[in-house]
Amino acid sequence: MHSATIGDLLDREQQRFREMHPHSAAAWEEGKQHFLYGGPSHWMRRWAGGFPVYAAEAKGAHIRDIDGHDYVDFCLGDTGGMCGHAPEAVTRAAVRQLQNGTTMMLPTEDSLWVGAELQRRFGLPYWTLTTSATDANRGAIRIARMITGRDKVLVFSGCYHGGVEEAHVEIRDGRVGMRNMIHPNGVDHSAVSKVVEFNDVGALEQALSAGDVACVLTEPLMTNFGMIPVADGFHAALRDLTRRTGTVLVIDETHTISSGSGGYSSEHGLEPDILVAGKAIAGGIPAGIFGVSREIAERLWAIVPMVNPRVRQSAHLGIGGTLAGNALTVATMRAVLEEVLTPANFELMSANASRLAEAARKIIAANKLPWHVTQIGARAEIMFMPQPPRNGADVIASRRSDLEALLHAFYMNEGILVTPFHTMFLMCPATTSADVDRHTDVFARFVDLVRGARVV
Template sequence: MTIDYAPTQKATDRAAAIDRLIEAEQARFASRHPKSAAAWARGREHYLYGGPSHWMRRWAGGFPIYAEAASGAHIQDIDGHDYVDFCLGDTGGMCGHAPEPVTRAALHQLQRGTTMMLPTLDSLWVGEELTRRFGLPYWTLTTSATDANRGAIRIARMITGRDKVLVFSGCYHGGVEEAHVEIRNGKIGMRNMIHPNAVDHAAVSRVVEFNDVAALEQALKAGDVACVLTEPLMTNFGMIPVEPGFHDALRRLTRETGTLLVIDETHTISCGPGGYTALNGLEPDMLVAGKAIAGGIPAGIFGLSQAVAERMWQIVPHANPKQRQSAHLGIGGTLAGNALTVATMKAVLEEVLTEANYARMIALATRLADEARALISRSRRPWHVTQIGARAEIMFTPKVPRSGADVIATRQGDLETLLHAFYMNEGILVTPFHTMFLMCPASTEEDVARHTEVFARFIELLEREGIAG
């Protein structure tokens, strides 16, 4: 369904009304955050795009809040405001802010050395636990999920001799060039306003719509795709659930065409201790995760199946104990698998991302989604809510999308911006790229109730202004 407001005066009036409300919310934000505004002005003097990461300018207030401290599911800013944090560092903080087990492990390891480019005994436990949770026997640690995806892609090319990576339109897999593409208006181009980088994407990438088995089959039949890189369900373009039978078809087609299947669980690890993969019995050739896996310490992981590992060993054998092993495979780094990361990862896997904590997180996400749906139904708005595991999303579209094309056709970016700015003024933080909520072990019933109250007042604001849709 395409929402087409453009040709009518009513649509023009509606857009103008939303713009006025955005301006009012941003003015309210500026008046409430003078210290953050001043800090942002200073930051722009020395950072390329204002902050330590250019992503930090994406918040809808007009400039970001500057954080003073964070604990559990709350953040305090330098202007003295407290926020219920449903963004959680866009999943990097899914363990909560400063969880005691992670803090304890980090402090202990900091006193014993951070990075030595040597393994520690903790790494033995972590490797065993990764296999237990995700089912793959062999693992490599990296500094981010981006690096893990790059490693998986490189290995796929090494053992298949193929050059292309297939991704789904609307995906996001970090700073991986092969995934910076999407289909828009029937044509393949750069994803989400990413600027070209002199990469011939026609040579390295192939892109199809998610849930489209026929398009997937056609794209793989040439036999030149090294791997399919995919989330189990899409979470970065608005949440797009997987349709029944799609994973079975994906696994069958990749095996038939000799294509490796790489599943990126960086976001969908919110589904349970072993992510969506373990919960649904998927059988990837490689699996990637990052962000939350070390409690907010930069880290990524990727695992290999027995068959993929054996193919790698044919190209780069196990180290000969009589000969120095110098092949670095074109992946890794001196900080990868450092002692601090491994120590915090052990704390996360052993004490934080547990079955009991997942049960609480998922129950809270279910309550938030149910209460948001009830408000939407009561106001007769053409919106929907998707909830999977400990993650939920409000989308200003009438139906659950089945592909990136559906999101492009129905998304209302101005309304999202207004909601985000309103939320920030009312002490709620959500993922700034779209309206996604995530629970952590420290999230509470009171936090969810606070969101329900604020969302209800947002709907009332639209009703007072006569803004429909």
């Protein structure tokens, strides 16, 4: 049996999903009358059931929908909810700041604590707050262009850096094209982007040798195209090549902040010129951050001084916005850094991720399946291929999107939520061993389902 049988199983699970979720189905039909793609965000249409469940409440690592179903949430807002839902410290800080003013375009004393803590955790001295990691990446790219006088941004095929146009490219069939076939949007990507495969030092060296790349924008390890671990020596080569060619190194930790309290970079001694993070950093309140080294700051100040009291200051550097660094975001960010994303909680989260990964590996091995599990920090992923991919080309060649869709639909029917774009599982401080064991049981039954239909 082949893909048609997987399609039959998916049809069955989607039918079961519709029968189990009549209120969410009706809400979705109503939402399509008001929203361009059915929901407040067009991403919400991508759940494998055929429509999203509508959330009634969320607490800790669980979500309850309007049909009364409880889910163990390993999606956690695709990392935006990595602190867990409604963590008490964040709720308390948000309520207090809401009562004292949300946004004034003025700093608060909390910002002094947050700035010092960002410096301590991530090792870079100067920080700027934004409203999203996309905005932080845009700011990093703009600064890199300003100080280098170069136009191009190098990214790795299969990357994801938010809505950054320069990163909307990938290598497919040996040629550079638009990622996921999205619209080019009037941008000449050959003028602004270069793209090479992750872990390919030779291709990276060749791409940087022309001296026209302002910055390399990369995750420490790839997370959005399936988890692609970094090869031994790749980061050392990347840092050496960027320094030798005068290229700014921007490391985007938006997902990999799950690796530890200082992100993957701190855990592994990386030395970015600019570090970006977002999503989880303010406990679910929209926020992003980027930090720069002293050298980058001084090069930027040489172009745009920090303060000239005799000259009216420009409103912006082409980045930012009136809501960036608002008092509510700063207050919740302090609560996250001070009370939620602590070393002790990261230890707990990583232990649960290891527990989930090891249990899944045992089931895979017992059933002699050509699948693997990758786990780094508080994040794990089941992929339907024998070995971890080395780059985006490996993912394109081997990815089983049909099995992924079936897993997602089956999991939702069994009370497990996973980010719909991939099969990645994220832990939060409130995730328990019982939540992990619930996943192990559901995964075992998923394996029984596909083996019974002979579709592996």
